[in-house]
Amino acid sequence: MLGRLAAEQWAIRFARRLAAVSPPAHSVASRFEPLLVAVGGALGSLGRFLVEQEFVPFDPQAPTFPWSTLSVNLLGALVLGGVLAFAERRGDRPAWLRPLVGVGFCGSFTTLSTVSVECTSMLAGPHLGLAAAYLAVSFLAGVAMATVGSRLVKRALAAGGGPLGPSGSGTIASAAEAGR
Amino acid sequence: MTTSLETLLGIAATGAIGALTRHHLGAFAHLSLNRIAVHTEAFPFGTLTVNVAGSFVLGLVTALASAGSITLVAASILGNGFCGAVTTFSTVAVDLERMVAARRFARAAIDLALTVVGGVAAAWLGLTLAG
Incomplete structure (x- = not known):
């Protein structure tokens, strides 16, 4: 028992020292940042297109509630909330997370231009109630989803975050991360 | 209706360009507009601009597509690819969430309204000019 604790303490100190000498998170990421954003953007756009194919297409002449756009936007807000919370808690590590998944994928998977054009058709209808309901649901639920994503990640990180926390196996890794 | 490989590749390519444009144009607009803005606290002008x-x-x-000036495939590629990627909803949602969490309600309302x-x-x- 004592031996295990001493070994764990040593491992934590070693991991902290390793983290201290490793290069800053931005050196590698900044060189590849445009590539990561572009790849994430390509995947996000394709993902959005493929998800939207599953829904009835929006008809500008007879606007109905755009469930397809709402779905991608809420899903993307949930993921981005989580990604940013993770990146901020972990000092932007892994360095590819924010440019690839945050800026690239989530940024492109979600869209505001479609929302704007859909609202324009609704207003031209005029279906003012539909436009108001669409905007209200989009932004209220969008903010709620971002909150949920962020809180889930913070809770998950906190659960495995203590240097000698309850989750035995994750202890060393978490302490090393906390030292960064 | 099956989607052609041309459409999928086009969406991926213009989506990548859209994401890069958002990232760079957004950063440029963010810095420029916050420099001339009255407030010292940064406002998400970059996201708003893109x-x-x-x-x-x-x-x-x-x-242009409904007038027949460009093909439906071109419109699908540009619309779903470039326009979809250059604009973003998730960043707005996270920005608003942070403003609300910091109890900056007026700021959140202004960002949402703009x-x-x-x-x-x-x-x-855009619809009127090309229509």
Whole structure:
């Protein structure tokens, strides 16, 4: 028992020292940042297109509630909330997370231009109630989803975050991360 | 209706360009507009700029497609790829969430209003100019 604790303490100190000498998170990421954003953007756009194919297409002449756009936007807000919370808690590590998944994928998977054009058709209808309901649901639920994503990640990180926390196996890794 | 490989590749390519444009144009607009803004605290001008600009382009693309000036495949590639990627909803949602969490309600209301009114007005302008 004592031996295990001493070994764990040593491992934590070693991991902290390793983290201290490793290069800053931005050196590698900044060189590849445009590539990561572009790849994430390509995947996000394709993902959005493929998800939207599953829904009835929006008809500008007879606007109905755009469930397809709402779905991608809420899903993307949930993921981005989580990604940013993770990146901020972990000092932007892994360095590819924010440019690839945050800026690239989530940024492109979600869209505001479609929302704007859909609202324009609704207003031209005029279906003012539909436009108001669409905007209200989009932004209220969008903010709620971002909150949920962020809180889930913070809770998950906190659960495995203590240097000698309850989750035995994750202890060393978490302490090393906390030292960064 | 099956989607052609051309459409999928086009969406991926213009989506990548859209994401890069959002990242760089957004950063440029963010720095420039915050420099001339009255407040010292940064406002998400970058996201606002790309969202308004992208809404305008999608309005143009939609009107050009319905007038038959560009093909439906081209409109699908530009609309779903470039315009979809250059604009973003997730960043707006996270920005608003942070403003609300920091109890900056007026700021959140201004960001929301500028995004919605700016986006819809820009889309309407694009649709009208090309229609």
